[in-house]
Amino acid sequence: xxxxxxxxxxxxxxxxxxxxxxxxxxxxxxxxxxxxxxxxxxxxxxxxxxxxxxxxxxxxxxxxxxxxxxxxxxxxxxxxxxxxxxxxxxxxxxxxxxxxxxxxxxxxxxxxxxxxxxxxxxxxxxxxxxxxxxxxxxxxxxxxxxxxxxxxxxxxxxxxxxxxxxxxxxxxxxxxxxxxxxxxxxxxxxxxxxxxxxxxxxxxxxxxxxxxxxxxxxxxxxxxxxxxxxxxxxxxxxxxxxxxxxxxxxxxxxxxxxxxxxxxxxxxxxxxxxxxxxxxxxxxxxxxxxxxxxxxxxxxxxxxxxxxxxxxxxxxxxxxxxxxxxxxxxxxxxxxxxxxxxxxxxxxxxxxxxxxxxxxxxxxxxxxxxxxxxxxxxxxxxxxxxxxxxxxxxxxxxxxxxxxxxxxxxxxxxxxxxxxxxxxxxxx
Numbered sequence: 001x002x003x004x005x006x007x008x009x010x011x012x013x014x015x016x017x018x019x020x021x022x023x024x025x026x027x028x029x030x031x032x033x034x035x036x037x038x039x040x041x042x043x044x045x046x047x048x049x050x051x052x053x054x055x056x057x058x059x060x061x062x063x064x065x066x067x068x069x070x071x072x073x074x075x076x077x078x079x080x081x082x083x084x085x086x087x088x089x090x091x092x093x094x095x096x097x098x099x100x101x102x103x104x105x106x107x108x109x110x111x112x113x114x115x116x117x118x119x120x121x122x123x124x125x126x127x128x129x130x131x132x133x134x135x136x137x138x139x140x141x142x143x144x145x146x147x148x149x150x151x152x153x154x155x156x157x158x159x160x161x162x163x164x165x166x167x168x169x170x171x172x173x174x175x176x177x178x179x180x181x182x183x184x185x186x187x188x189x190x191x192x193x194x195x196x197x198x199x200x201x202x203x204x205x206x207x208x209x210x211x212x213x214x215x216x217x218x219x220x221x222x223x224x225x226x227x228x229x230x231x232x233x234x235x236x237x238x239x240x241x242x243x244x245x246x247x248x249x250x251x252x253x254x255x256x257x258x259x260x261x262x263x264x265x266x267x268x269x270x271x272x273x274x275x276x277x278x279x280x281x282x283x284x285x286x287x288x289x290x291x292x293x294x295x296x297x298x299x300x301x302x303x304x305x306x307x308x309x310x311x312x313x314x315x316x317x318x319x320x321x322x323x324x325x326x327x328x329x330x331x332x333x334x335x336x337x338x339x340x341x342x343x344x345x346x347x348x349x350x351x352x353x354x355x356x357x358x359x360x361x362x363x364x365x366x367x368x369x370x371x372x373x374x375x376x377x378x379x380x381x382x383x384x385x386x387x388x389x390x391x392x393x394x395x396x397x398x399x400x401x402x403x404x405x406x407x408x409x410x411x412x413x414x415x416x417x418x419x420x421x422x423x424x425x426x427x428x
Contacts, residue, residue, distance in 0.1 A: 140398025330371020
């Protein structure tokens with residue numbers, strides 16, 4: 001009974017707007033107080049902050065965040081979109097396809113979905129508006145393309161999942177590559193399906209000469225360099241994910257300086273934003289561990305595992321139910337908070353059912369992408385609405401076909417686990 005009351009308190013605190021990390025800390029501390037007493041609660045509160053944050057793997061998070069902020073400041077996103085539009089922008093819907101490819105490229109050098117959505121909004125939406133694209137269509141493409149940063153390495157969400165679930169972060173990051181490409185393909189396929197249904201939503205663009213196309217390729221070079229500094233060095237075994245994060249942040253710093261954007265005000269702004277985002281994530285991690293102590297003490301995790309494994313249904317039916325719960329939670333809660341709150345409970349059950357935790361982690365992050373664009377709290381939609389000035393309901397309508405495509409990708413990943421697990425199996 002106490003467990004249900006404390007879980008109810010947690011959702012009540014979230015409902016009134018308390019930050020996720022503090023809500024979990026308060027609910028967990030009160031739960032410990034009622035079940036373990038004052039001394040145990042004080043002991044947990046005294047030691048958790050240091051013991052949780054004193055982790056080598058956690059260093060990757062501020063490094064990836066800093067890398068993302070430097071990439072935004074350097075203006076690489078503008079160059080990526082321009083290069084893609086020069087090569088394929090002349091075909092009908094080419095700018096929308098260029099947006100999806102630029103989103104994948106930006107995701108490969110930035111682990112922040114909202115930063116990706118903001119960067120794409122500032123570049124591709126004005127270009128598509130000038131070309132005569134329907135606003136609902138163009139904003140939907142931008143919002144869904146921004147979510148690719150959540151899956152394609154470097155992914156902060158996958159790093160957090162790896163830390164919480166205690167599985168290889170390198171396997172998770174490399175495992176996200178093929179699903180990331182599949183999601184990109186799904187976005188492009190959806191674009192062409194919508195254009196086939198109504199060609200007026202996306203007119204054809206101008207053509208470019210081969211000399212202009214070759215010049216535009218130079219703007220892709222910085223992205224490829226950062227891609228190797230992060231994903232490449234992990235895959236070939238040169239560096240750990242934490243070391244790769246540091247290399248990526250340093251490479252982004254040099255790149256920002258090389259393009260003349262590394263001024264003192266810019267650096268101060270980048271460091272301040274990185275520090276705020278890092279503190280927010282670490283507070284969520286600390287709060288989750290306090291709440292996790294309560295769940296462990298009351299055996300909620302063990303009871304959940306026992307209940308799930310005792311169900312007389314196929315493990316894939318259970319998996320479908322879990323995915324449905326994640327989609328519903330994504331409509332109302334922050335994606336990182338969902339990961340931190342549910343992974344300690346769900347992953348033991350997943351292992352007991354015989355599923356691979358790396359495979360499940362990638363599927364959970366793909367599912368979390370859906371939550372970034374579904375009402376009422378689709379964060380990427382709010383970002384795109386702010387930059388474009390278009391109403392939220394219009395963008396949510398434009399995103400609906402892409403949500404269906406995402407669900408089909410999730411089904412494919414469940415049906416064929418090798419899509420996630422093959423590439424990590426080839427790593428050094």
